[in-house]
Amino acid sequence: MARKVFEDRLSELHESLMSMGLLVEEAIYKSVKSLVDKNVDLALEVVTDDQRINEYEVKIEKKCFELIALQQPVGTDLRRIATMLKVATDLERMADHAVSISKSTISLKDEIYVKPLIDIPKMAEIVKEMVREVLDAYISLDREAAIQVSKKDDQIDKYFSMIFMELLEIMQQDPAKVNQAIHFLLVAQHLERIGDYVTNVCEWIVYLKTGSLVDLN
Template sequence: MPRAEFEKALQELHEQLLKMGATIEHSMDLMIKALETGSSELATEVIERDDIIDDLEASIETACLDMIIKQQPVASDLREITSILKMITDLERISDQCADICEYVLKLTGEQMPEYMRLIIKMAQHVKQMISATIDSYVHQDADKAIQTAKSDDVADDYFEQITGEIIQSMEGDPALRRIGIYLLLIAKYLERIGDHTTNVCEWVAYRITGDHQLYN
């Protein structure tokens, strides 16, 4: 493959990755609205959209492997391709967890939400901001922004600890809230995992730019 064609194929990979990121951002927006409103329609839409992400991951993965096997890319190109392979794995997991959250939104349809739901919404908004910042750092090749976004996962962890404490306290005070509490605890855990996967993506964004892979989780 001539160099010009190789670079064109590499650019198409980047565009597909950005499409995957934008699709996940939209699913995150829908998921947050579903949490806020309890909408079963929005929750179902998020669950169904997961198939779109799965298809994008498979397509990007196939293209990456074809380029590695058939073109034997040089070191800098290989770094680009391998970082994309790593990123799409975490992005796909983020989509899975959005769908998992919405499965529990469906289970909670019609329930009166406890006061600590406000913290879960704030946590969801924070991890969505992390995802948006991560994609922006990829677009602008901004390693510093990727690193700072990775470090902001500490905020998501703090939310999770606070939410866990509130849920335990509410369940101890009223056994009738245990079912709701368990579902909301699982939702919070999925949000915490979204933060972790976003941190992983940030690490690979920084690696793509600098060639240095550091762990921030």
């Protein structure tokens, strides 16, 4: 009976984590779309909805600690709970970066963009793919899939370097565009950080499967 209660509570935690992950994926999508479309209402949605994501993290953390206190799990069971705690934290941080991107949308609402946004949306698309795929890897506990997702972070880093060099050139050529260029650079940096957090989740999937902590960065 005690084992069934433990498994039921783990399943509830698992479902909460997946729901949180879907909200985070949606926040990333909306934040970049709001920037590209100059849609302040959509950006404000991301800022407002972040509270729900924060509440999920608090709820998951509370239930994980309750489960540890009541069941005193060891071995694989303890790894499962520890992984949920870490993944929830990383998801919450990804959402914070989506909020920051949305705040750039709001700050730039009255400006004409110095150029059409091309590389940032492409970079964001890879980031969204990584979030979706890492959640799938977590559901299936697929170590190899997690490792493959982590390799996409190299593409994110390349986009960040390209965007950085392009924006640096714009700032040098037209000092009036420095503020706008800095916002776009920060957006790229936020996306790059989300990629890093996805890689962290990949590492926790490998840990859950093998019991070994690996560095996939």
